Amino acid sequence: MKIQQYTYLKITFFLAAISAILSSCEREISEDFVLATFPATAEIFTDVPVGLTDQFFISFDPAFGANTEGFGTDNNEAFHGTSSIRIDVPSPNDPAGNFIGGIFKDRGEGRDLSGYDALTFWAKGTLTGTIEVGFGTDFITDSHSVSSKIQLATGWRKYTIPIPDASKLTQEKGMFLFSAGSFDALANDDVSDASSFEDNIGYTFWIDELRFEKLGTTKLLFPYILDNNELEIDDFIGSKTMIDGLGARFGLEDGQNISIKASSTYFNFSTSNPDVASVTALGEAIVIGEGTTNVSATLAGQLAAGSLTINAIGSFDNAPEPTESASNVISIYSDSYTNVNAFNPGTFAGPNTDNISLQTIAGNSHLNYESIDYVGIGWDGSVDVSAKTMVHLDVQLTSGANSNLIMELIDFGPDNDPGNGLTNVGGDGTAGGNNISSQLVEGEWVSIDIPLTRFILSTGGGGFGNPNKNNIGYVVFVSNNGASFLVDNIYFY
Amino acid sequence: MKKIMKYIIQPLIISLGLLLSGCESNEKQTVATLTNLVWADEFDNNGSPDSTKWNLVTGDGTEQGIPGWGNNELQTYTDNPENITVQNGVLIITAKKESLEGKSYTSARINTKDLYQQKYGRFEARIKVPTGKGLWPAFWLLGDNDDGRLVWPQVGEIDIMEYLGDKPTTMFGTVHGPGYSGGASISKEYKLANNRFDNGFHIFGVEWSPNRINFYVDGDLYQSLTPENIEEETNGEAEWVFNRPFYIILNIAVGGNLPGSPNEDTSFPQRMLVDYVRVYN
Numbered sequence: 001m002k003i004q005q006y007t008y009l010k011i012t013f014f015l016a017a018i019s020a021i022l023s024s025c026e027r028e029i030s031e032d033f034v035l036a037t038f039p040a041t042a043e044i045f046t047d048v049p050v051g052l053t054d055q056f057f058i059s060f061d062p063a064f065g066a067n068t069e070g071f072g073t074d075n076n077e078a079f080h081g082t083s084s085i086r087i088d089v090p091s092p093n094d095p096a097g098n099f100i101g102g103i104f105k106d107r108g109e110g111r112d113l114s115g116y117d118a119l120t121f122w123a124k125g126t127l128t129g130t131i132e133v134g135f136g137t138d139f140i141t142d143s144h145s146v147s148s149k150i151q152l153a154t155g156w157r158k159y160t161i162p163i164p165d166a167s168k169l170t171q172e173k174g175m176f177l178f179s180a181g182s183f184d185a186l187a188n189d190d191v192s193d194a195s196s197f198e199d200n201i202g203y204t205f206w207i208d209e210l211r212f213e214k215l216g217t218t219k220l221l222f223p224y225i226l227d228n229n230e231l232e233i234d235d236f237i238g239s240k241t242m243i244d245g246l247g248a249r250f251g252l253e254d255g256q257n258i259s260i261k262a263s264s265t266y267f268n269f270s271t272s273n274p275d276v277a278s279v280t281a282l283g284e285a286i287v288i289g290e291g292t293t294n295v296s297a298t299l300a301g302q303l304a305a306g307s308l309t310i311n312a313i314g315s316f317d318n319a320p321e322p323t324e325s326a327s328n329v330i331s332i333y334s335d336s337y338t339n340v341n342a343f344n345p346g347t348f349a350g351p352n353t354d355n356i357s358l359q360t361i362a363g364n365s366h367l368n369y370e371s372i373d374y375v376g377i378g379w380d381g382s383v384d385v386s387a388k389t390m391v392h393l394d395v396q397l398t399s400g401a402n403s404n405l406i407m408e409l410i411d412f413g414p415d416n417d418p419g420n421g422l423t424n425v426g427g428d429g430t431a432g433g434n435n436i437s438s439q440l441v442e443g444e445w446v447s448i449d450i451p452l453t454r455f456i457l458s459t460g461g462g463g464f465g466n467p468n469k470n471n472i473g474y475v476v477f478v479s480n481n482g483a484s485f486l487v488d489n490i491y492f493y
Numbered sequence: 494m495k496k497i498m499k500y501i502i503q504p505l506i507i508s509l510g511l512l513l514s515g516c517e518s519n520e521k522q523t524v525a526t527l528t529n530l531v532w533a534d535e536f537d538n539n540g541s542p543d544s545t546k547w548n549l550v551t552g553d554g555t556e557q558g559i560p561g562w563g564n565n566e567l568q569t570y571t572d573n574p575e576n577i578t579v580q581n582g583v584l585i586i587t588a589k590k591e592s593l594e595g596k597s598y599t600s601a602r603i604n605t606k607d608l609y610q611q612k613y614g615r616f617e618a619r620i621k622v623p624t625g626k627g628l629w630p631a632f633w634l635l636g637d638n639d640d641g642r643l644v645w646p647q648v649g650e651i652d653i654m655e656y657l658g659d660k661p662t663t664m665f666g667t668v669h670g671p672g673y674s675g676g677a678s679i680s681k682e683y684k685l686a687n688n689r690f691d692n693g694f695h696i697f698g699v700e701w702s703p704n705r706i707n708f709y710v711d712g713d714l715y716q717s718l719t720p721e722n723i724e725e726e727t728n729g730e731a732e733w734v735f736n737r738p739f740y741i742i743l744n745i746a747v748g749g750n751l752p753g754s755p756n757e758d759t760s761f762p763q764r765m766l767v768d769y770v771r772v773y774n
Contacts, residue, residue, distance in 0.1 A: 216687035217662055219624060221760065249758075251624060253689070255659030257758045 037170075038112040044104055044175045044210040045121075047081040048073075051111075052104050052175065058139060059102040060179070067097030077206050079122040079156045084208035089129065089180045091202035098197075101179030103137050104210075110171035116212035119161040119176070125152030125205035131180040133161060136263065138174035147177060148260040152205050162218040162250040162258070164266045165300040176210060217253035223299035224248065225267070225283075225306045232309040235287050236316030238362030243269060243283035243308060248299055267297040267304065276312050287312045318364040319394035319445045319488035330383050331491040332475060335364050340379035345369075347378030347474065352482065359486075366488035371399070374460055374478045377490070382412045382471035385452065388492040392449050396486040397440040403483035405440060407450070408433040408459045408476040411468040418473055431463025432456050433478065440485070452492070524707070524714045525700050527615040527773040535769045536584045542577065547603040549577060550744075553596055563645075567627075567748030567755075569596040577601035583766045588628060588745045590761035598761075602744035610637050610738035615773040616653060617698035618743070623763035624691040627755030628658030629746040630765040632697055634739040646674035649734035651706060654697035657752045658759070661689040666699070666708035666716050670723070672731035679726050681708070681716040694768055703736060743767060 043050040060066035070088035078084045092098050119135050134147030150159050163169065182200035190196040227245035235241065247261045264283040271279045273293035279285045285295045287310060295308040322329075322336045331337035333345075346356035350373030357368045369375055385391075397403055410431040412418055432455030439448055458464040460478045475490060477483075534546050542549065549572040554562040561567075568588065570576070576587050576599050588600040618632045633655070636648035650669035657663075667680035685695075700707045708716040720733035745765050748754045755761075 214687070216692075217685075217689050219661065219689055219692060221624065221758075251661060251689075251691075253662050255626060255661065 038110050039108065040112045040115055042116065042211045042213065044212070045085055045207070046209060046211075047078070047083040049104065051107055053107045056104065057102055058105060059100075062097055065097045065099055066102070067094060067100045069096045070100045071102075074206060077208075079124075079206075079208035081208070084206040085210070086204060086206050087178070087180065088204050089131075089182060089202050092182045092197045092200050094202065099179065099181040101132070101177070103139060103174055104176040105138055106173045106175055110173045111169075111175070113163065113169035113172050113212050114166045116166055116214050117163050118213050118215050118218055119163070119211075120158060120213045120215070121210040122156050122158050122208045123150075123152055123205055124154060124156045125203060126154065127183045127185075127201075127203040128152055128154065129180060129183045129203055129205065131178055131205065133159070134177040134260070135161070135163075136169070136172060136174045137177045138172075140173070142174070143263065143265050144168055144172060145174065145177070145263045146260050146266075148258055156208075160215065160218065160252050160258070161260060162220070162248075162252075163212075164220070164223070164248050164260065164262045167300075168266055178207075180205070215253065219251040220300060220302060221249045221251050221257060223262075223267070223297070223302055223304040225297045225304045226308060228306045230307055230309070232311065234311045234313050236361050237287050237289065237312060237314060238316060239287050240360060241285045241287075241308065241310070243279070243285060243295060243297065245306070246283070246297075246304075262299070267299050269295065269297045271295050277310050285310060290314055316361045317445065318361060319366060319396070319486075320447060322392065322489050322491065324392070324491070324493045329491045329493050330385055330388060332377065332379065332383070333367065333487075334489040334491055336489065337491060340383060342380040344378045346375050348374075348376040350374040354482075354484075364488075366394075366486050368398075368486050369477065370484045371482040372477060372479050372484070373482065374476060376410075377475040377477075378473065382416070382418075382473040383492070384470045385472055385492040386469040388452065388469070390449050390451055391490070391492050392447065393490045394445050394447050394488045395436065395440060396445045397442045397483070398486060399442070399482065399484035401440075401442050402481070403440065403442075403485070404435075404437045404479050404481050405483045405485065406433045406435045406437075406457060406460075406478045407455075408457075408463075408474075408478060409452070409455045409467045409472055410459065410461070410463060410474040410476060412471045412473040413468065416471060430465045431459040431461070431467050432465065433459050433476075445486075445488075524709045524712050525615055525617075525698065525773075527700060529774045530771060531614065531774045532609050532611070532772040533769060534584075535582070536579045536767065537582055539580055540578065541572070541574065542579055542584060542603055546605060546608055548606055548608065550602040550604060553594065561749065562746065564746070564749035564751060566629075566746045567596060568598040568600040568746060569594045570602045570744070571599050572601070573599070575599075577603065583768055584743070586630070586743065586745050586765045586767070588623065588747050588761065588763045590755075598747040598755075600745045600747055602742065604635070604740055604742040606635075606637075606740045608740075609772075610740045611772060611774075612736065612738045613701050613703065613774075615698060615700040616741065616770075617696060617773070618653070618770045619694050619696050619768035620654065621694045621764075621766040621768075622654075622656045622658075622664075622690050623745065623765055624658055624661065625755060625759035625763060626657075626659035627748045627752050627759050628763050629655070629749065629752040630658075631655045631742070631744055631746070632767075632770075633742050634699075635742055636734065637738045637740065639737075645669075647671050647734065649737070649739065650674075650678075651699060651701065651735065651739065652680075653699045653708065654710075656690055658691070658763070659752070661691050664690055664697070664710065666697075668706065668718055668723075668735070670731060670734040672727045673723060679718060679723065683708075683710050683713070683715040694766070701735065704733070706735060741770060741772075743770070 057071045059068040067090040074086035130151045136144035136146045269279040275289045276291040276293035277285045277287045297304040331339045345367045352373040354371035359368050553569040586601045622630050632653045634651040646669045652667040663684045665682045667678045669678045706718045
């Protein structure tokens with residue numbers, strides 16, 4: 001190291017002398033001094049892993065169902081050479097996990113991929129399953145993640161995943177990512193119905209000759225944001241909106257086109273009116289003043305399809321700060337108190353409910369429900385509020401004044417079964433509702449305090465009677481005419 | 494005979510030059526020998542193409558007796574500046590998705606018929622082609638029809654550059670004549686290594702002499718056709734019709750028998766850019 005330093009010192013003197021005469025040498029000097037470049041190794045797997053970590057395959061978290069047992073190499077199958085990567089995709093009921101996926105990571109400080117334009121590999125499957133593949137995910141920063149879905153063929157076929165802007169990849173550790181779930185032979189998978197996956201089957205696929213390449217034959221057709229939609233929203237000063245749905249459509253050599261998902265780091269975001277909203281490098285638009293602005297983005301200098309128009313409609317008043325002392329409160333949802341664990345604003349919801357979201361404006365969050373039939377707020381376990389007499393909530397109606405809204409408290413019942421309070425199974429259906437419609441005012445926060453003895457209406461789920469206060473498990477909102485509203489500060493006291 | 498001698502000597506000199514410069518992938522190749530510029534449009538004046546050089550052809554071919562231009566093409570040609578214009582030193586032909594005159598697409602086609610026609614010579618253009626399935630741009634020559642006394646394919650056709658928007662790395666050069674037209678035409682593909690034709694400008698040309706047509710791309714000769722080739726391809730049936738004056742055509746067709754229709758991934762508008770067209774003797 002020391003020797004190197006001396007060497008450069010000498011060069012510096014030498015070049016400094018020259019540059020005193022020829023100022024145009026600057027460029028060459030800097031080229032001599034390029035020290036911090038990382039290896040540009042293209043290969044990831046040929047017959048063996050190339051320059052990857054010792055563990056080779058780093059799985060997604062098994063706690064979320066990732067199967068770590070189906071990964072290996074196969075000396076009986078290869079597109080080229082003697083070996084390939086073999087992945088056994090588990091069946092849906094595999095006790096070791098129902099999907100397989102993970103990453104390959106560079107073992108060093110990362111690679112300089114700026115000279116390449118695509119990740120390529122050969123693959124074949126026993127079935128024509130669809131898998132997700134990509135790069136730029138290292139399970140540390142995931143800062144340049146790119147992925148795309150490809151369909152396997154039963155014979156070896158070459159796949160190309162274009163790099164959206166290779167100049168960003170000067171030190172990348174995330175060499176490869178894949179994720180695969182069971183094969184939907186009957187084409188009946190329905191994400192809202194877990195049982196529809198039960199008839200799926202496991203299969204095997206192989207990957208070989210995995211590398212980055214400079215093809216010259218890919219073409220960026222258009223980048224896009226917001227999944228190529230033109231969105232327009234009304235928003236308050238202080239609110240934040242993440243620009244998501246980021247990706248790009250590429251043309252490939254064979255005339256086929258491919259869409260890739262790409263992380264925000266490949267994009268440059270801009271706002272047409274910086275007095276109305278600013279936008280961060282990661283694509284978060286923050287409303288700062290009244291007016292209208294358009295948020296757009298470019299990738300590699302090319303304007304992305306899709307944009308967000310923000311009509312900033314002034315400032316937003318958050319719900320009033322609660323005044324109860326924290327020691328006297330069991331809080332379900334509030335920025336002012338410690339809340340229940342694993343709060344979920346939509347543990348369940350009726351089929352006609354439009355939208356459930358959490359909004360943060362000027363540092364304070366509230367829940368936004370749009371056009372609901374019913375929604376259930378849930379959390380880990382239940383709360384014992386037998387020492388409390390009241391429940392508080394702040395509600396702002398955003399639909400018309402005639403909106404109907406009933407709040408229900410539902411308990412888990414004596415057997416502590418989360419399902420029991422929702423239906424009257426086994427006579428364990430104690431629960432009750434309170435109609436708060438008459439207290440609501442459109443466009444204004446209303447603080448509502450209800451005695452726990454007043455939850456006496458029969459519930460939509462068939463519960464009746466006053467709920468058991470020692471194990472309240474859900475707060476439910478029900479509307480027979482699609483009410484929309486904001487809620488904050490739900491707590492017992 | 495003397496003329497032929499001259500042709501032999503000239504290539505020798507040029508190929509020697511190529512050898513010395515070392516830039517040519519195949520040193521034995523003789524690409525172009527004619528350097529005396531006799532006609533050109535450099536597209537330096539903004540606006541409609543120079544009317545002393547170009548005719549703007551409109552319609553869907555019905556007027557010419559070949560609706561769909563004989564290929565079931567989906568466009569109608571217009572002289573609208575949105576379809577054809579010269580800007581910043583480049584001729585721009587734009588194919589648009591818009592309904593007009595019963596067609597779903599508009600585009601443009603220009604030719605030099607009766608304005609500039611020439612027998613033999615080197616015809617060259619520098620072109621950037623469009624992208625996407627269904628796009629079919631071309632730079633080609635058609636034989637003079639002798640005041641209607643000759644009909645296609647008897648007039649002869651030399652396609653210097655044809656390209657299909659869903660095969661971005663290949664283009665092809667073709668001749669059509671009696672007995673070797675349409676699907677039976679004599680054609681050859683040229684494939685770019687590590688590049689696409691729609692990513693930038695490329696030079697497409699032919700050097701056409703009394704008994705030979707040489708096709709080249711960016712200085713690579715990839716097809717050389719002679720009357721003997723035509724005879725071989727057609728079992729001696731066909732006739733070499735390339736010894737009469739031809740005129741130049743530039744166009745983008747959309748859809749039709751050869752490229753197939755655009756698909757949901759084909760974005761419009763799509764443009765062909767032409768930096769120049771030059772003819773040498």
